[in-house]
Amino acid sequence: MLKICVIGLGYVGLPICLKISKKYDTVGFDTNNRRISYLKKSIDENKEFKKKDFINKKIFFTNKIYNLKNCNFFIICVPTPIKKSKLPDLNSVKKSFELISSVLKKNDIIVLESTVYPGVTKNFSKKLEIKTNLKNNKDFFVCYSPERINPGDKKNKLTKINKIIGYEGTNSEIKNKLRKIYSNLCKNLIFTNKINEAETAKGIENIQRDLNIAFYNEVLLICNKLNINFNEVIRLAATKWNFIKFSPGLVGGHCLPVDPYYLTYAASKKKYKSKVTLAGRTINNSMKKYVMEIIKKKINKFSQKNKSKIKIIVLGLTYKYGVSDTRNSQKLEIFNYLKKNYKNTIAYDPYLNNIKFKSVNNNLYKNDFFLFLSKGKKFKNLFNKISKNSINKIIDPFFYYIK
Ligand SMILES: NC(=O)c1ccc[n+]([C@@H]2O[C@H](COP(=O)([O-])OP(=O)(O)OC[C@H]3O[C@@H](n4cnc5c(N)ncnc54)[C@H](O)[C@@H]3O)[C@@H](O)[C@H]2O)c1
Numbered sequence: 001m002l003k004i005c006v007i008g009l010g011y012v013g014l015p016i017c018l019k020i021s022k023k024y025d026t027v028g029f030d031t032n033n034r035r036i037s038y039l040k041k042s043i044d045e046n047k048e049f050k051k052k053d054f055i056n057k058k059i060f061f062t063n064k065i066y067n068l069k070n071c072n073f074f075i076i077c078v079p080t081p082i083k084k085s086k087l088p089d090l091n092s093v094k095k096s097f098e099l100i101s102s103v104l105k106k107n108d109i110i111v112l113e114s115t116v117y118p119g120v121t122k123n124f125s126k127k128l129e130i131k132t133n134l135k136n137n138k139d140f141f142v143c144y145s146p147e148r149i150n151p152g153d154k155k156n157k158l159t160k161i162n163k164i165i166g167y168e169g170t171n172s173e174i175k176n177k178l179r180k181i182y183s184n185l186c187k188n189l190i191f192t193n194k195i196n197e198a199e200t201a202k203g204i205e206n207i208q209r210d211l212n213i214a215f216y217n218e219v220l221l222i223c224n225k226l227n228i229n230f231n232e233v234i235r236l237a238a239t240k241w242n243f244i245k246f247s248p249g250l251v252g253g254h255c256l257p258v259d260p261y262y263l264t265y266a267a268s269k270k271k272y273k274s275k276v277t278l279a280g281r282t283i284n285n286s287m288k289k290y291v292m293e294i295i296k297k298k299i300n301k302f303s304q305k306n307k308s309k310i311k312i313i314v315l316g317l318t319y320k321y322g323v324s325d326t327r328n329s330q331k332l333e334i335f336n337y338l339k340k341n342y343k344n345t346i347a348y349d350p351y352l353n354n355i356k357f358k359s360v361n362n363n364l365y366k367n368d369f370f371l372f373l374s375k376g377k378k379f380k381n382l383f384n385k386i387s388k389n390s391i392n393k394i395i396d397p398f399f400y401y402i403k
Helices: 013-020 033-040 091-101 120-132 172-182 195-226 230-237 259-269 279-302 330-341 362-366 377-393
Strands: 003-007 025-029 059-062 073-076 109-112 141-144 162-166 188-192 311-315 344-348 369-372
Touching: 003 013, 003 091, 013 025, 013 073, 033 059, 073 091, 091 109, 091 120, 109 120, 109 172, 120 141, 120 195, 141 162, 141 195, 162 172, 162 195, 172 188, 188 195, 195 230, 195 259, 195 279, 279 330, 279 369, 311 330, 330 344, 362 377, 369 377
Parallel strands: 003 025, 003 073, 025 059, 073 109, 109 141, 162 188, 311 344, 311 369
Antiparallel strands: none
């Protein structure tokens, strides 16, 4: 009998856990006690799921290792951040493999879903062999299936996207099992028999996006310097058949600001110094400075008030529209900076858990400046309202709304 264990119940692990538990007996394991106690009450603090989504699911949420004893299929979805030095921090993945080593049995399957650099899955499989005296692809089976979940995206849902599965063994029974289990998660499964190809593919998907946004950010900066309408430039360029459209903005989150460093780390171990992969990082990370300059210019032009009296409302704090996630959010950094310098700064983000930022009160129009940092329907509605009589008060650094 299959008993599945999902390790790490965040933005990636919880949706997998909920989906897979419709069909299989599932244990949801997380080291964060608070997360487990909330999940036991069917509360997802990430706000991706409602209480009703937990109904009729065969999940046992736990932070106790002994509850994993009878599991025979492990899915690892733990974080893979970077350290201050920008080097990969694989500590959670390491701990997950150690955890599994204490409960591993013959024929168990392990699927790593966390984003890693090429070679990581194999390295940990080897360590598992040493610890357990069992052989990978003979006694147990380690696979890699990168995750493409896009929180807040109602269109490209987990079930609709293509899912890559890297499995290097030759046992067709295992491949069939993987297909059977994963077809409950995604419609279209794409197999590769080289795990490092799957690991690299995941990395470059995000790096490509990071670089494209960086290019847009640079075009925006250049247009600003040359006093050229950015949106018009894009509208014109996009009439070419192979021009690809992106949006400029404040890149944040756990993937784009992190993943390029994973691939370049792997390359550097082979003495290759990357020339393009990290090129987007500097500009994408520096866009908060550009926003600050725009704010200062606007304030100087349209306000005679003393700094301490100026009221600013920041619209959008989470790293992207539609999610509650503030990891690596430059918007939050901008807000904190403004608050220090203009103490009457407030913020609004309906997706944030913090009640303080959840509503725009009746005094909305009393603000001197409205800083739009997120692109999305709820903010567009606000823009439409405010812009009717206060267009000079609007700061829209990325021209999301002002055309
Ligand atoms: N969030 C996304 O949109 C997304 C998309 C694709 C890929 N990824 C990748 O998926 C992985 C997970 O990302 P996430 O956003 O779900 O992270 P997250 O921080 O939302 O969730 C990770 C969970 O793992 C738990 N955890 C940490 N160490 C653990 C351990 N040793 N054992 C058990 N639980 C542990 C944490 O408490 C947390 O609840 C990362 O590698 C990330 O890069 C994320």
